[in-house]
Amino acid sequence: AQTVTQSQPEMSVQEAETVTLSCTYDTSESDYYLFWYKQPPSRQMILVIRQEAYKQQNATENRFSVNFQKAAKSFSLKISDSQLGDAAMYFCAYQSGGSNYKLTFGKGTLLTVNP
Amino acid sequence: GAVVSQHPSRVICKSGTSVKIECRSLDFQATTMFWYRQFPKQSLMLMATSNEGSKATYEQGVEKDKFLINHASLTLSTLTVTSAHPEDSSFYICSASPAGNTIYFGEGSWLTVV
Numbered sequence: 001a002q003t004v005t006q007s008q009p010e011m012s013v014q015e016a017e018t019v020t021l022s023c024t025y026d027t028s029e030s031d032y033y034l035f036w037y038k039q040p041p042s043r044q045m046i047l048v049i050r051q052e053a054y055k056q057q058n059a060t061e062n063r064f065s066v067n068f069q070k071a072a073k074s075f076s077l078k079i080s081d082s083q084l085g086d087a088a089m090y091f092c093a094y095q096s097g098g099s100n101y102k103l104t105f106g107k108g109t110l111l112t113v114n115p
Numbered sequence: 116g117a118v119v120s121q122h123p124s125r126v127i128c129k130s131g132t133s134v135k136i137e138c139r140s141l142d143f144q145a146t147t148m149f150w151y152r153q154f155p156k157q158s159l160m161l162m163a164t165s166n167e168g169s170k171a172t173y174e175q176g177v178e179k180d181k182f183l184i185n186h187a188s189l190t191l192s193t194l195t196v197t198s199a200h201p202e203d204s205s206f207y208i209c210s211a212s213p214a215g216n217t218i219y220f221g222e223g224s225w226l227t228v229v
Contacts (some may be wrong), residue, residue: 033216103161103210
């Protein structure tokens with residue numbers, strides 16, 4: 001079974017600064033997808049970024065980018081120019097390739113943004 | 116992105132009664148939907164996979180008779196908590212995918228059993 005580990009229960013960052021959230025995973029599969037989801041206090045799960053394992057290029061979405069190290073099974077999220085609205089719980093998630101869309105989540109990292 | 120809607124967003128029910136939560140894909144068809152439960156300050160725990168036109172697949176440890184799932188159409192899945200008890204109080208959230216492997220989530224439903 002796949003596992004996802006987020007080793008940082010809480011992180012904080014100053015507004016406009018950069019922060020990196022860590023995620024490692026364990027799998028024997030070669031075809032899979034990785035995601036970062038943001039969950040603000042409203043509890044709505046918001047997709048931040050997605051990475052296909054077969055792609056070497058790291059995914060980027062505006063201020064959000066990932067450092068995908070397939071051999072090390074590491075998938076960290078970098079948030080640049082942090083904003084107050086970035087404050088939320090961030091979940092790293094793993095999904096097997098194919099048609100099974102089941103997600104396995106890490107325990108989450110609570111990000112605080114200080115003004 | 117695709118839109119998944121849940122209803123109700125909050126519900127309070129008496130112990131021993133049943134409550135139904137709906138999950139709808141508003142702008143796409145979904146043959147598969149997922150139901151998660153989330154306890155305070157914890158991650159999402161997958162409860163079951165809802166399959167259109169067939170029985171749901173439950174995760175280990177989830178009571179099938181307590182958490183009834185029906186996926187009668189390509190845009191609607193329902194979760195019924197039967198004979199609810201206070202320990203069933205939680206945040207329930209569904210998800211679905213229009214195509215490919217990107218999952219979209221509903222807004223979630225808070226259930227309080229009194």
